[in-house]
Amino acid sequence: MNGNGLLQGIGMTSQRTRARMVERLRVEGIRDERVLTAIAAVPRHIFVEPAMAHRAYEDTALPLILGQTISQPYIVARMIELLLAGRESLGRTLEIGAGCGYQAAVLAMLTRDVFAVERLAPLLARARDHLRQLNLGQIRLKHADGMGGLPEAAPFDTIIVAAAAAGIPQRLRDQLAPGGRLMIPVGTDPQVLCLIERGPQGFVESRFDAVRFVPLLPGVE
Numbered sequence: 001m002n003g004n005g006l007l008q009g010i011g012m013t014s015q016r017t018r019a020r021m022v023e024r025l026r027v028e029g030i031r032d033e034r035v036l037t038a039i040a041a042v043p044r045h046i047f048v049e050p051a052m053a054h055r056a057y058e059d060t061a062l063p064l065i066l067g068q069t070i071s072q073p074y075i076v077a078r079m080i081e082l083l084l085a086g087r088e089s090l091g092r093t094l095e096i097g098a099g100c101g102y103q104a105a106v107l108a109m110l111t112r113d114v115f116a117v118e119r120l121a122p123l124l125a126r127a128r129d130h131l132r133q134l135n136l137g138q139i140r141l142k143h144a145d146g147m148g149g150l151p152e153a154a155p156f157d158t159i160i161v162a163a164a165a166a167g168i169p170q171r172l173r174d175q176l177a178p179g180g181r182l183m184i185p186v187g188t189d190p191q192v193l194c195l196i197e198r199g200p201q202g203f204v205e206s207r208f209d210a211v212r213f214v215p216l217l218p219g220v221e
Helices: 003-008 015-027 033-041 050-055 073-084 102-108 121-133 170-174
Strands: 093-096 114-118 140-143 156-161 176-187 191-199 202-211
Touching (some): 015 033, 033 073, 033 102, 073 102, 073 156, 073 191, 073 202, 093 102, 102 114, 102 121, 121 140
Parallel strands (some): 093 114, 093 156, 114 140, 156 176
Antiparallel strands (some): 191 202
16 A cells, blocks of 8 residues: 555545544534544554554554553543643643654644653654654654653643653643643543643642543653
């Protein structure tokens, strides 16, 4: 299959199948058309394991290598929608836990200034390959411990974390620009989505949906 065929997909990975997934997200409550358009633009099937390609447009998390997962499309859309609410743009964005690169690709549909860190080198190598297929070279990837954020590129208007933390890392708070927002799953059982906003009087925290993410771990491998 040539590159164009790979991106368009056939059968269960076709553009039509992708459109049906987006319609399901709309029915499930995703309202921001910017987010739905971004999800529709990214061929999720190239980010999943080949044996799972036929399930790429189901609204479910799927397994990756090294015990990691590609997030459920609804959760990706929900987190980004909350980060965008009342704002024109995500602005300068940092993703913690790049994984296979799928969420970074969706973010790149909404802002041109995307940084992403991943602690697992084999997973990061796959993310690079996937994003190269989409010509998304503007996403700056780094093999690093996400617990520390990316201080050399801070501050960020948006930080999104794709793993659950026991608490909110202070270093991530510190890397938010004034008016910036941090979205992070917090807790063990249950986990909830936590939105941190850096306002003129300090940090404001809001809690949303119950979720299930792999844990945010320190170090690199």
